[in-house]
Amino acid sequence: MRIIFLKGANMRFIKRIINFIFRQFKQIERKKEIKKTAPRIEKTNLIDDLRALGLKRGDIVLFHSSLKSIGYVVGGARTVIEAILEVISPDGTLMIPTYSSNSMLKTCLNKDYCFDPRETDTVLGKIPSTFLKMPNIHRSIHPTHSVAAIGKYAQYLTEAHHFALSTFGYNSPWERLMKLDGKMMGIGVTLWPVPIYHVLEDMMSDKFPLPVRMKETYMVKCRDWFNKLIEVPVTPLDPKYKKIRIDNENRQDLRTYMWKEYIHAGIVKTGKVGAATGWITSINKFYDHLILLMREGITIYSTPEELKKRPIW
Ligand SMILES: CC(C)(COP(=O)(O)OP(=O)(O)OC[C@H]1O[C@@H](n2cnc3c(N)ncnc32)[C@H](O)[C@@H]1OP(=O)(O)O)[C@@H](O)C(=O)NCCC(=O)NCCS
Numbered sequence: 001m002r003i004i005f006l007k008g009a010n011m012r013f014i015k016r017i018i019n020f021i022f023r024q025f026k027q028i029e030r031k032k033e034i035k036k037t038a039p040r041i042e043k044t045n046l047i048d049d050l051r052a053l054g055l056k057r058g059d060i061v062l063f064h065s066s067l068k069s070i071g072y073v074v075g076g077a078r079t080v081i082e083a084i085l086e087v088i089s090p091d092g093t094l095m096i097p098t099y100s101s102n103s104m105l106k107t108c109l110n111k112d113y114c115f116d117p118r119e120t121d122t123v124l125g126k127i128p129s130t131f132l133k134m135p136n137i138h139r140s141i142h143p144t145h146s147v148a149a150i151g152k153y154a155q156y157l158t159e160a161h162h163f164a165l166s167t168f169g170y171n172s173p174w175e176r177l178m179k180l181d182g183k184m185m186g187i188g189v190t191l192w193p194v195p196i197y198h199v200l201e202d203m204m205s206d207k208f209p210l211p212v213r214m215k216e217t218y219m220v221k222c223r224d225w226f227n228k229l230i231e232v233p234v235t236p237l238d239p240k241y242k243k244i245r246i247d248n249e250n251r252q253d254l255r256t257y258m259w260k261e262y263i264h265a266g267i268v269k270t271g272k273v274g275a276a277t278g279w280i281t282s283i284n285k286f287y288d289h290l291i292l293l294m295r296e297g298i299t300i301y302s303t304p305e306e307l308k309k310r311p312i313w
Pocket of ligand 1: 063189
């Protein structure tokens with residue numbers, strides 16, 4: 001029996017190694033392809049483009065990204081991060097989401113799961129996962145939606161997330177970013193993968209037009225920075241609203257609506273960063289406009305009919 005178990009475990013281990021080598025090989029081939037076909041972008045190009053977009057010394061900025069949209073970036077994800085840090089200088093702060101889950105509910109139901117800010121990787125792509133490996137990083141303790149930051153206000157932004165009563169509400173990194181009058185910036189992504197919409201839901205609580213949170217709150221295991229086991233409350237987004245929410249890929253109509261609306265309102269500024277479209281905005285102006293939209297019947301759950309009732313122009 002024991003021999004069979006060892007054989008099974010060995011087989012799984014070998015399979016994992018083969019998969020790992022295969023993935024590495026595929027990544028190298030993809031990188032070669034991008035190098036051949038995409039425009040070559042250096043750190044100095046990025047610095048110039050970021051400044052032209054409106055990023056400044058001392059800015060406190062939340063950043064969302066797609067690396068491959070920028071072109072072939074010499075030095076990869078690290079170059080993008082270093083370019084931003086150089087523009088904002090040590091007086092500024094860079095915050096990047098480093099979520100570790102694609103499903104709040106599944107993570108909450110997984111009894112074996114334990115978030116560790118030192119070990120748990122992110123599911124949000126190459127730039128966030130590279131950011132996590134940088135020195136002087138601060139990472140918030142949250143089972144599904146942790147964020148990381150470097151710079152003057154990094155500790156303030158991240159230190160209270162596990163004490164916050166809701167994931168995106170009071171004392172969350174986003175609410176603190178609003179207190180600091182920070183900015184949000186995206187490169188190669190539009191306005192759909194941004195958590196500010198959920199900040200509105202958590203801040204409005206029962207006054208939000210739809211009951212988008214589940215009724216149950218789960219206590220999920222985490223390690224804190226002292227390696228102590230703690231439990232953090234998570235009230236998952238109700239999966240039944242996922243079909244109509246802006247992050248569902250079938251909701252291109254809603255994604256386009258928000259993009260056009262924010263450009264038209266003059267709240268989001270756009271520009272080229274490498275080969276990608278970049279955007280930048282004040283988090284508070286973005287949030288205030290979300291409240292206005294909500295009062296006029298528009299949220300990230302609005303149906304096509306509801307969008308038609310409030311045309312942009
Ligand atoms: C999902 C998402 C990350 C995908 O973007 P992406 O550019 O395909 O992926 P990454 O940023 O992880 O970068 C990896 C890609 O860069 C490529 N790459 C590797 N080295 C590179 C280099 N030096 N220069 C350019 N591209 C490179 C990789 O080959 C890979 O592309 P492939 O998957 O086609 O092979 C992006 O669309 C997104 O949604 N970003 C927002 C994340 C976020 O902040 N979410 C918050 C949710 S509220």
